[in-house]
Amino acid sequence: MKRLPGSLLFCLTLLVCAFTVLPVVAQEGPLDTAPPKDITPDEIIKRFAAKETEFAKARENYTYRQDVKVQTLEGDTVDGEYREVFDVLFDDKGKRLENVVFAPQSNLTKIYMSQEDFDDIRHKLPFVLTTNDLPVYNILYVGQQQEDELHCYVFDIAPKKIEEKKRYFQGRVWVDDHDFQIVKTYGKTVPDLCNNHPCSEKKRGDQENLFPKFTTWRQQIDGLYWFPVYTKADDELHFKTEDVHIKEIVKYEDYKRFGTNTKILFEGKELPKDEPKPNQKPPEEKKQ
Numbered sequence: 329m330k331r332l333p334g335s336l337l338f339c340l341t342l343l344v345c346a347f348t349v350l351p352v353v354a355q356e357g358p359l360d361t362a363p364p365k366d367i368t369p370d371e372i373i374k375r376f377a378a379k380e381t382e383f384a385k386a387r388e389n390y391t392y393r394q395d396v397k398v399q400t401l402e403g404d405t406v407d408g409e410y411r412e413v414f415d416v417l418f419d420d421k422g423k424r425l426e427n428v429v430f431a432p433q434s435n436l437t438k439i440y441m442s443q444e445d446f447d448d449i450r451h452k453l454p455f456v457l458t459t460n461d462l463p464v465y466n467i468l469y470v471g472q473q474q475e476d477e478l479h480c481y482v483f484d485i486a487p488k489k490i491e492e493k494k495r496y497f498q499g500r501v502w503v504d505d506h507d508f509q510i511v512k513t514y515g516k517t518v519p520d521l522c523n524n525h526p527c528s529e530k531k532r533g534d535q536e537n538l539f540p541k542f543t544t545w546r547q548q549i550d551g552l553y554w555f556p557v558y559t560k561a562d563d564e565l566h567f568k569t570e571d572v573h574i575k576e577i578v579k580y581e582d583y584k585r586f587g588t589n590t591k592i593l594f595e596g597k598e599l600p601k602d603e604p605k606p607n608q609k610p611p612e613e614k615k616q
Contacts, residue, residue: 329398329439329574330537331567356502357474364481364505369469372481373462375508381458383509386553388424389586391417395579396449400438400572408436418586438572439565442537444521448495452517453544453578454556455497457485457510464488464496472505475512479505490519490526499541509546509554516541538565540574549583556580 364372393415400408413430434441457465468484480502487496499515519526521537540563546554561576 329445329539329565329572330442330535331439331572356476359471359473359482361471363469364472369481369483372469372503372508373467373483374459376503376510377457377459377462379507379509380456381460383553383555384456384458387555390549390555390583391415391586392555392583393429393579393581394449395577395581397577398436398441398445399575400436401575402573408434408438410434410436410441422587439574444495444517444537444539448517448539449578452495452497453542453559454580455501455510455513455515455544457497457501470500473502475502478502478511480511481505485515487518492525504554507552507554511546511554512544514541514543536567538567540565540576542576550585555583 363369393413396410396412398410399406411430411432411434412428414426414428417425417427419425464487465485466488470482470484473480473482483501483503484499485501486498490496496518497513497515498518499513501510501514502512503509504511517539520539521527521535523535524537527536540561542559542561542563544556544559547557549555557580559576559578561574563574565572565574
């Protein structure tokens with residue numbers, strides 16, 4: 329989010345080649361730092377990246393509704409809001425498109441939505457780490473943890489380097505030890521921007537663009553793929569003249585496979601209907 333004209337952002341130092349472990353605020357069991365049994369962290373990474381590759385391809389063949397709400401608050405009082413609801417659909421030629429169904433006039437007064445915000449909402453909040461993405465990131469095994477009914481491997485992720493005009497995820501992911509798919513992410517998009525360049529202590533600039541920390545939960549769709557269903561951010565954006573409290577909620581609803589002739593493969597086989605598997609509780613039931 330960008331501060332409206334008249335204020336400067338106090339930029340945080342970006343550590344490009346090192347991990348910055350972000351504090352995890354979520355409802356989960358204690359973290360067990362013991363190494364995994366009968367499998368190495370590298371093998372886990374290869375397996376879940378392969379599943380993420382399948383997931384990314386499969387989600388391209390689904391329609392769904394995305395509901396976005398961004399608020400600023402003064403104390404407990406909402407003093408500005410951006411809202412947009414759109415359907416991700418296909419036209420009669422099979423081309424993917426967005427159809428906006430609700431978009432009232434934004435009344436945000438402390439910040440405004442940047443192009444990077446819109447891009448992050450569509451591509452980075454539902455973070456996907458495919459096999460092709462592995463060379464871009466440092467991935468560190470940190471332990472195992474229970475997430476509702478799921479037993480998960482936990483990894484911290486950070487970009488190896490920051491390239492101009494590119495966006496990255498930095499934070500933590502939870503990987504189900506049964507399906508080897510990411511079931512939850514916590515972190516933020518990087519880098520924060522100053523005059524459209526990565527921020528640093530020596531280059532703050534006049535136009536600052538900060539991004540909040542967020543958590544994205546996934547649930548199984550069609551019994552196999554873990555698709556994002558709910559993203560929540562509740563953070564302070566530290567502008568130079570003041571801190572801005574921001575809340576953001578993104579819902580992904582009503583997933584449906586497109587077209588009767590579309591085949592989606594899972595481990596080389598056409599996607600079948602499957603028995604329900606252990607799942608996380610709906611995010612609305614979690615204590616935030």
